[in-house]
Amino acid sequence: MVAISNGQGGEQGWSSRSAFILAAIGAAVGLGNLWRFPTLAGESGGGAFVIFYIGCVFLLGLPLLLAEIFIGRAGQTDAVGSIRRVAEQSRVSKRWSLFGGLGALAAFLIVSFYSVVAGWVLYYAGVFAADFGSAVLAGDPFRGALAGESQEQIAGRMGNLFADPMLLLSMHFLFMGATLFIVARGVSGGIEKAATWLMPGFFVLLIGITIYGAIVGDVGEAAAFLFTPDWSKLTPEVMNSALGQALFSLSLGVAGIITYGSYIREGTKLGSTAAAIAFADTGVALIAGLMIFPIVFAVGLDPAAGPTLVFQTLPFAFESMPAGSLIGLLFFVLILVAAVTSSISLLEVPTAWGVGELGWSRTTSALVFGAGAFAIGVLCLLGYNVLSDVRPLGFWSIFAETDILDTVDGFTGKIMLPLGALFTSLFIGWRADRRLLETTTGLSRGMFTLWRFLLAWLCPIAVTIILVTGLFPSLLGAE
Template identity: 35%
Template sequence: MTNDSREQWTSKFGFILASIGSAVGLGSIWRFPFVTGENGGGSFVLIYLLCVLFLGLPVLLSEIVLGRSTQRNPVGALRLQGPGTFWFLGGYIGILATGIILAFYSTVGGWTLFYTWQSILGNLGGLSIGEAETRFTAFISDPVIPVLWQALFMILTMGICLFGLQNGIERTNKFLMPMLGILLSILVIRSITLPGAMEGVRFILYPDWSDVSFTTIFEALGMAFFSLSVGAGTMITYGSYLSKKESIPSAVGNVVVFSTLVSLAAGLAIFPAVFSLGYEPSAGPPLVFITLTAVFAQMPAGGLFAVLFFFLLSMAALTSSISLLEVPLRYFEDEHNLSRQKGTILIGGLIFLLGIASTLSFSTWSHVKGIAGLPIFESMDFVASNVLLPLGGLVIIIFSAWKWGMHQVLEALRGEDGNRLAGEGFWGFVARWITPVLILAVFVFQVLSNL
């Protein structure tokens, strides 16, 4: 059962760029470098790449196959392929996850816009790392200014979604993703040509197994899972716009390869510069907004490269945020006949109001605690990233591999020509037996380690 009137991508290229844009966000350019820095560099990267293949790829394939086969949102797709069962609840988990993620994501999205503007004005030049930390703390502690930048970020996100699939999401990604690639390449070249930069290159590319622990392995599993934008139904939604004539394996292969390359390039843009100027690679989440601000202040032509980097970060945040908003929008369009215009304003507005709480958790609501005594921002991150996304991914992979069945999944993957795919048996085994165990391990580890 499909929806023949459903809007579709104008080409497989448009789908690939939009999917890469969804996967390549703050997770790839903000989170990946600092998690890599905290977990020893090259050994973490190698484990991460293996996890992309054995955890992220099977779920990504399953989500896109479900979406294209049903041409429905996450709830509708699971309901159509598993009528009379409870599997559709996995779709609701994804929709809830995207709403919560976008709420706190818009907080950081506002920070990226603010830092882009500040770098354009030249207000970040000449700062020491102590001054950069003071500047960042003063900004996020203000009860008004960060909310205004968050509002601007949400207005941009909603504005793109208002134009629909082809004129909004696809056209935006066709413009932003090539630009992101060009800017990131420029930053990588500049970073690795700094004096002493090769130490940073070795840090990210050469494994050092002496510091590897179970924590490193599970962090890599989680990073692979989240960096491909799986578990929240985003790729079910994007897959539902994909023509039956297009090859899913080749499209997914491009998404995985380019998304992974962007993460690695982000590391190569950051760590050589950090090592060159003598900063600590394991600075954690402040690595971008504090450490890199100080790095750019000392780098030749640093003002220009600060503008390029923070603009790049803003673009990456925006391409992910529109995919997050599209999931609940598509659900309400499909299941409740809500128009895109009304849905965008209503859902986007509600998510913005929820996001205000996460933004104020750094200022006037800093005393308010949520899950496990965490501040509101971190509570949202914990619930979405450590609970809802793994649960959503687990439901999708078990449903696809066992309820719907690998035979049906592989048949849908083959497309209209029906040609068998290389390694079908191997990937069927991985999807049924390896991936669910790994996702469950990530889920249990992350929940227990944060309680």
């Protein structure tokens, strides 16, 4: 198929609908699905959180996802320019485009610390690659991982990593370099190629490791944990976490889907495309739970281990599992692939803004924003060692005890993402031209009415709750 121009100086778009779906799934499927979702599910008691989360995805996440795709498809340029064009066509203030700038800034800040965290994944992939290599040389490729190391030694690897700024810096440099290289090559020559090569491999690895977990792990207990609700555990704090995860998982509020939507071919059915992305993203999160928790339960570890689940709990579990060395390597390769496809969507947002609004070449824009994100990431990683006493927003009670990385993460997640999602829902739900919406989305009358109702009423209320309780956690009874 012939690629199209999206209005950004001849920048090519997706070659097909399937290419866009793969790229958008890659943008949505990242550390949020493979690390954050199992972590939150484990901490929140499983079933009740999972069921409420699924409801949030389809009542809130899907309408917002379609809204962002529509803005990009109707605007055909960067996020700021696309919102401005929709506002012009709707005869409303062009100042609505400011929330596109907010999303671009959020994406820029997120990719800065996201690269640091992905660097941890790269480090562990290297650890397991070396371990598997030694197993092969020893003639025992199907042994358990990290043979001879105690649980304390395995858990201590993460602390040792944090204490080594040069190691953290090198991992961050390699990951950001790969992200920048792909984005600089353009949509068809870089991002689409990465998605069409990496995402099929991602799904093969995901299904393969899940089958492995079902065979050697306790899949029955894992399924009961994930899908049998204990409604007494569905507290306001758990519901708020599920609401936030629905936005985070679908990569909403950071203008990434708007930017990707601007590269869509004319005539693409936006409603079914958005549904396919939402179903795939949610399916990956649920399969990730079925991949991780059978292994955790099989060796008697705590499913509520929190953020250490992937980096400390699972590496110890792989030690006692058959072929644990190989599976550990494949597991971290799986997470690394998801991290790459998400990071390129994040860096693409400010890069497209530089091309569309400032007239820069793609290479220049990618280099400027990639270098800027790398620099902020350096500060974030130094917050674990050299700058461990620095509290950037220490005057603000909710950030008083957070290091640099957690401050940037918290500020973007608690404030910028909800604001971006709130403005999106208000803009499309109340201000965008109805005829333009109907023509571009191609929804049936009934589905269109339901979609706009959810955007006009339910989404703003839910997102406002996320925003307010994030700023004032005492409202949920949290510290």
